Amino acid sequence: MTPLSLHAVDIAIAALLLVVDAALSIGLRLRFHRALLIASVRMVVQLVAVGYLLRYVFAGHSPWLTAILVLAMSLVAVREVAVRPVRRLVGGNVLVALPNVLGIVLLTACFALLTAIRPHPWYDARYAIPLVGILLGSILNAASIALAGVLDNVRQQRDAIEAQLMLGATFGTATAPLLRRSIRTAMVPVINQMAAAGVITLPGTMTGQLLAGADPVEAVKYQILLLILLTGASCMAAVGTAYGAVARLRDDRERLRLDRLR
């Protein structure tokens, strides 16, 4: 099962599709050809750079280099989570996003590498980096939806939350409906992904493996493992971020502190 090797010429032929797109954009005055050109060039440059970087990291077997790369990828994800909500916590959404994203990606990745995948050494970059990458994608989605769900809706829910506080409810009871709704919304994409896997879509990882010549049943096993890991990580990220955000809006007298939200 040697993967069919791709040459630059093969890719150039495929790129004719992009030329057709650009021609349509010019011909129909859709005005996206400029953005298309920039995005295409970015895509190629970024991926080629990442390919060479990973080749270098994979060959080096340096746990430090792997750790630095994992940290850098996580910080980019933290930033994405923090900027997604319209509202900002005083002190920054990063305070909620950072511990959740970093903690959960490390926990899930170490769990998978030490139990299910077990490469030698367990921190081998060839396994650790792609795993962290795909985990971060799901964590980013779940955490940003949960964070926006709390921060962007709490102001509108203020009367409902304070009505419960006025009746002597604890802050936890009063904010439970908002929390539950935010977490459930954040879980929708990953649950859809599992439900649709194989029937409506062939997941990206599996498609890549099949095109590279892998046996379908082997590819499926990896896909199942990955979807389980992604769902587990998404759920923890959604719960952790939503609770973290709500905790920042509460003080020692169980008041709703919307003054901490900009």
Next chain:
Amino acid sequence: MSLIVEGLRNTLVGPFTFSVKGGQCLAMTGASGSGKTLLLRMIADLDPNEGRITFAGIDRASLSAPDWRRLVALVPARSGWWADTVAEHFPEDREAEWRALAAALFVPPALFERSIEEASTGERQRLALIRALLAEPRLLLLDEPTASLDPVSTQAVEALIAKRLAAGTTVIWVTHDAAQADRVGNLTRHMQAGGVLAT
């Protein structure tokens, strides 16, 4: 059951120092935006504040915030609702009590089965009052409780609160209506701009 407020303030209004004897009603008037609502919210400990409050000999600082708010109920001018139907906002095991209170305030019984969006502003105002009274608070903070009510319902609310006063509940009643303040208050105070209480 007297309320003693000493130096109560936040960054916008105060300091307030006053007291209300147990079983009495302090009626408070004043222009919109003068700080009446903020004062009630500070007493219920819903906004950050400084100062000392003692009620029935209990120092507010010695109780947890939820315990304090069960003792001291605020009924705000704009009520909040967290469930779909009206009935879900009331304790199931005390249906007879809230049905009786609803009858006393002319709230139609069929309303409890409907969604909260279907209740009018005046109906919500009375429902919020019933919800607060069920908790049997010893101090009631009423923020314009009859603002959207017709004269008949207004009279019913005043009669119901009068009963609670007679039973020993202490009340602070914020109103725009000077005639109502004279009717319901054992003492009246007028809040001036910037949060200064005057007799």
